[in-house]
Amino acid sequence: MELLRFTTAGSVDDGKxxxxxxxxxxxxxxxxxxxxxVRKATTNQTTKGLDLSLLTDGLRAEREQGITIDVAYxxxxxxxxxxxxxxxxxxxxxxxxxxxxxxxxxxxxxxIDARYGVLAQSRxxxxxxxxxxxxxxxxAVNKMDLVDFRELAFLGIRDQFAEFARKLNLHEVxxxxxxxxxxxxxxxxxxxxxxxxxxSLLDHLETVPIARDRNLDDLRFPVQYVIxxxxxxxxxxxxxxxxxxxxxxxxxxxxSGKTSRVKSLxxxxxxxxxxxxxxxVTVCLEDEIDISRGDxxxxxxxxxxxxxxxxxxxxxxxxxxxxxxxxxxLKHTTTVVQARIPEIRHRMDVHSLTPVPANQxxxxxxxFVLVESxxxxxxxxxxxxxxxxxxxxxxxxxxDTLAAGMISGPEALTPAGPVTAEDRAARIGHRPHLILLxxxxxxxxxxxxxALFDHGYLVYRTDDFGDGKAAADAGLVGLVFGPEARVSDxxxxxxxxxxxxxxxxxxxxxxxx
Amino acid sequence: xxxxxxxHLRALEAESIHILRxxxxxxxxxxxxxxxxxxxSVMVRLAQKAFYPGKIPFPLLxxxxxxxxxxxxxxxxxxxxxxxxxxxxxxxxxxxxSGANPFRLGTRKCCDxxxxxxxxxxxxxxxxxxxxxxxxxxxxxxxxKERVYSFRDSFGQWDPKNQRPELWNLYNSRIDKxxxxxxxxxxxxxxxxxxxxxxxxxxxIVPLYFAKPRSMVVRGDSLxxxxxxxxxxxxxxxxxxxxxxxxxxxxxxxGAIRSEADTxxxxxxxxxxxxxxxxxxxxxxxxQDGSMELKKREGYF
Numbered sequence: 001m002e003l004l005r006f007t008t009a010g011s012v013d014d015g016k017x018x019x020x021x022x023x024x025x026x027x028x029x030x031x032x033x034x035x036x037x038v039r040k041a042t043t044n045q046t047t048k049g050l051d052l053s054l055l056t057d058g059l060r061a062e063r064e065q066g067i068t069i070d071v072a073y074x075x076x077x078x079x080x081x082x083x084x085x086x087x088x089x090x091x092x093x094x095x096x097x098x099x100x101x102x103x104x105x106x107x108x109x110x111x112i113d114a115r116y117g118v119l120a121q122s123r124x125x126x127x128x129x130x131x132x133x134x135x136x137x138x139x140a141v142n143k144m145d146l147v148d149f150r151e152l153a154f155l156g157i158r159d160q161f162a163e164f165a166r167k168l169n170l171h172e173v174x175x176x177x178x179x180x181x182x183x184x185x186x187x188x189x190x191x192x193x194x195x196x197x198x199x200s201l202l203d204h205l206e207t208v209p210i211a212r213d214r215n216l217d218d219l220r221f222p223v224q225y226v227i228x229x230x231x232x233x234x235x236x237x238x239x240x241x242x243x244x245x246x247x248x249x250x251x252x253x254x255x256s257g258k259t260s261r262v263k264s265l266x267x268x269x270x271x272x273x274x275x276x277x278x279x280x281v282t283v284c285l286e287d288e289i290d291i292s293r294g295d296x297x298x299x300x301x302x303x304x305x306x307x308x309x310x311x312x313x314x315x316x317x318x319x320x321x322x323x324x325x326x327x328x329x330l331k332h333t334t335t336v337v338q339a340r341i342p343e344i345r346h347r348m349d350v351h352s353l354t355p356v357p358a359n360q361x362x363x364x365x366x367x368f369v370l371v372e373s374x375x376x377x378x379x380x381x382x383x384x385x386x387x388x389x390x391x392x393x394x395x396x397x398x399x400d401t402l403a404a405g406m407i408s409g410p411e412a413l414t415p416a417g418p419v420t421a422e423d424r425a426a427r428i429g430h431r432p433h434l435i436l437l438x439x440x441x442x443x444x445x446x447x448x449x450x451a452l453f454d455h456g457y458l459v460y461r462t463d464d465f466g467d468g469k470a471a472a473d474a475g476l477v478g479l480v481f482g483p484e485a486r487v488s489d490x491x492x493x494x495x496x497x498x499x500x501x502x503x504x505x506x507x508x509x510x511x512x513x
Numbered sequence: 514x515x516x517x518x519x520x521h522l523r524a525l526e527a528e529s530i531h532i533l534r535x536x537x538x539x540x541x542x543x544x545x546x547x548x549x550x551x552x553x554s555v556m557v558r559l560a561q562k563a564f565y566p567g568k569i570p571f572p573l574l575x576x577x578x579x580x581x582x583x584x585x586x587x588x589x590x591x592x593x594x595x596x597x598x599x600x601x602x603x604x605x606x607x608x609x610x611s612g613a614n615p616f617r618l619g620t621r622k623c624c625d626x627x628x629x630x631x632x633x634x635x636x637x638x639x640x641x642x643x644x645x646x647x648x649x650x651x652x653x654x655x656x657x658k659e660r661v662y663s664f665r666d667s668f669g670q671w672d673p674k675n676q677r678p679e680l681w682n683l684y685n686s687r688i689d690k691x692x693x694x695x696x697x698x699x700x701x702x703x704x705x706x707x708x709x710x711x712x713x714x715x716x717x718i719v720p721l722y723f724a725k726p727r728s729m730v731v732r733g734d735s736l737x738x739x740x741x742x743x744x745x746x747x748x749x750x751x752x753x754x755x756x757x758x759x760x761x762x763x764x765x766x767x768g769a770i771r772s773e774a775d776t777x778x779x780x781x782x783x784x785x786x787x788x789x790x791x792x793x794x795x796x797x798x799x800x801q802d803g804s805m806e807l808k809k810r811e812g813y814f
Contacts, residue, residue, distance in 0.1 A: 001520055001521050002518060002520070002521060003519075003521035003524045003525070070658050070673070070674075070676065071658065072657040072658045073650045073657055073658075073700070073701065074651075074657065075650070075651045075701070075703045077703070077705070081521075082521040082703075082706075084701055096678055097678075099678075099680065100678045100679060100680050103680040103681045104680075104681060104682075211516055211517075211518045216517060224531070224534045224535060224538055225534045225537060225538045227564060227565075227566070227567050228567070229566055229567035229568065233566060233567075235566075237534055237563070237564075238534075239527060239530075239531040239682070244517070266565070266566070267562065267565065268561060268562040268565040269562075276517045278519070278524065278527050278528070279519065279523075279527050280526075280527040280528075280530035280531050280534070280563070282565070293538050317678050329687070331683050331685065332683075334535075334538070386681070387681070387682075390680070390681045390683065391683065392680055392681075392683045392685065394685055394687055396687075399685070399687035399688060399689065400677060401677040401678050401679075401680075401685045404678070404680045
């Protein structure tokens with residue numbers, strides 16, 4: 001029996017808890033005494049029928065508020081698979097919880113209310129699923145009973161979502177129309193959606209192929225612990241992060257670069273000929289090489305990147321915002337190193353899902369950053385390897401876990417050829433602008449400059465039109481005020497107001513502030 | 514050539530071994546809370562596997578309330594000697610000396626003194642910074658939200674609203690002096706997984722788990738063993754019932770279930786058929802609404 005881990009995301013009132021309750025209930029995982037306390041609670045709250053969502057609402061505080069506030073794990077099994085559900089709240093301020101649940105998931109279910117269609121939050125959920133590299137996505141169009149099981153309602157949502165998913169490089173998307181409350185298409189195909197030819201949700205969960213999701217190509221064996229019970233035995237214990245290691249293989253040890261051959265793969269249950277991800281084994285080598293925790297074994301013809309400076313996506317999970325250059329601890333595979341973030345390249349705006357400039361990252365914000373570690377990390381890009389491409393950041397003072405990181409790759413080296421406008425925008429974090437303030441005085445222009453700067457723009461204020469244009473050509477925001485700004489060119493943004501309030505309003509209306 | 518997939522039990526095993534090794538590598542002085550029950554038996558086997566061919570590199574700690582079944586204590590001593598484990602037994606002798614028992618104090622106060630207080634004292638006395646526990650997330654609602662690494666402040670308390678996010682298999686082991694972390698390597702196992710693993714691995718367990726005729730007091734739907742001197746209600750008397758324990762705790766607070774299952778395959782069949790959750794027979798979970806969450810906040814396993 002195979003193990004499938006999945007996560008669920010939905011907006012408030014999408015019926016997510018009811019859906020999970022329905023899966024547990026219909027797969028007979030719920031025990032009768034638990035059900036009895038749900039019956040009791042349901043009558044307490046004078047709700048009609050059995051409120052299945054109560055099966056999953058765990059903590060007292062949550063019952064009082066009627067919302068789910070943290071990741072909860074649920075378990076059920078059918079004769080075909082065992083399932084672990086990371087049940088995460090969908091409210092957007094809980095991005096960190098969804099990322100947590102998504103980090104180990106093979107599949108994500110995004111719930112959409114058939115009445116309301118694809119909301120900004122649905123897009124965010126899909127975006128996080130893509131960011132965390134979940135291989136399979138299910139879009140569960142729920143509450144079909146409330147739209148009379150109309151095919152058009154389903155198709156509209158499907159087309160809208162599919163277009164968006166293509167942009168995210170989400171390829172494996174299964175759309176299922178269902179009613180969690182009434183059970184349609186959850187465990188069994190429903191007679192009320194004769195136009196739907198696909199599987200029920202449970203059918204899909206039981207059969208979606210997941211064996212090929214693992215990386216079995218690149219051997220990465222981070223050494224976790226050295227087992228040395230006596231002078232005759234020296235074994236390197238660890239979990240195979242990816243790939244396959246065989247007895248007799250030549251392996252290279254990082255960072256020393258020395259090579260040796262695998263003498264044996266030792267387990268309590270006897271020696272093995274080969275071990276693959278995610279097995280926990282102990283590797284003995286033919287040669288005496290000094291190896292300790294944090295080192296990595298790989299095949300010499302297939303080594304990971306070794307880098308001290310790399311780019312990564314971060315999900316910020318702490319109430320204390322990320323400020324560049326602050327000393328941090330970084331945990332990657334079995335290594336903890338000192339690190340810092342010298343630069344925030346941009347932040348993702350979660351509503352428009354477009355990059356915007358940022359000086360800080362706040363709780364639940366997602367950013368693309370440059371990371372610098374004190375020692376080189378042996379890593380791969382997260383899209384190729386979820387084990388060696390992931391890391392967490394820890395506050396060395398409070399010990400809190402601050403962020404989850406997904407490595408994109410070593411710092412991009414400057415490509416040959418001239419620097420383009422795109423290169424500048426990527427470095428600076430925003431596009432260039434030239435702004436004319438013909439009727440503003442120097443003091444007003446200074447206020448506008450400060451506001452733009454605090455918003456994350458690299459801005460240069462001048463009363464010389466040529467200088468302003470040069471700043472914009474260099475990728476900055478050129479802000480020209482006074483008589484030289486009286487240029488009539490419809491391609492240049494000109495704000496003819498004279499007070500700072502009016503100018504702020506005008507800049508806000510064009511999306512700059 | 515196989516397609517190189519693991520069964521769910523082997524996947525869970527690999528995950529648990531990773532956790533055990535990670536803790537031993539990153540903490541100064543770990544200890545394993547050993548309750549003698551089936552989950553502890555599985556956890557000990559996983560520890561043997563994690564450090565093979567070396568010995569288990571930390572002691573086992575049993576919090577003895579003195580209300581455990583005699584068969585449990587016999588099993589404990591025999592088992593630990595057989596595998597060469599270092600066993601520490603800790604009892605809150607002060608509370609026992611002043612007459613703490615569930616009949617006098619009520620279950621809540623008794624647990625508080627003999628389990629929670631005793632555990633916190635033992636951890637402090639031993640200077641342990643990490644303690645493995647056999648709790649599983651499928652046991653109880655509040656456990657479903659607990660992390661694998663569950664942070665406890667210097668008073669041993671759990672704060673459910675302020676848990677560290679836990680991603681991938683990257684655990685944050687950083688603590689300050691006086692703080693501890695409870696580690697739950699069996700977090701993702703279910704009761705059925707535990708039984709299947711015990712069967713597959715031939716792991717020794719306390720005979721109380723197997724059905725046989727036992728002397729019981731029948732109280733309502735509950736079967737209470739006549740092991741300790743239980744105050745009988747009017748009209749109650751001991752009678753012989755074919756039964757077994759589904760989970761093991763202190764004898765006055767652990768009910769038995771009527772069962773014919775006297776072998777592991779029969780127990781597993783019973784588990785698959787059973788529709789009543791295992792902690793139902795543990796009186797302490799029902800002493801107030803959300804009671805396990807309250808106990809955990811105060812530092813209970």
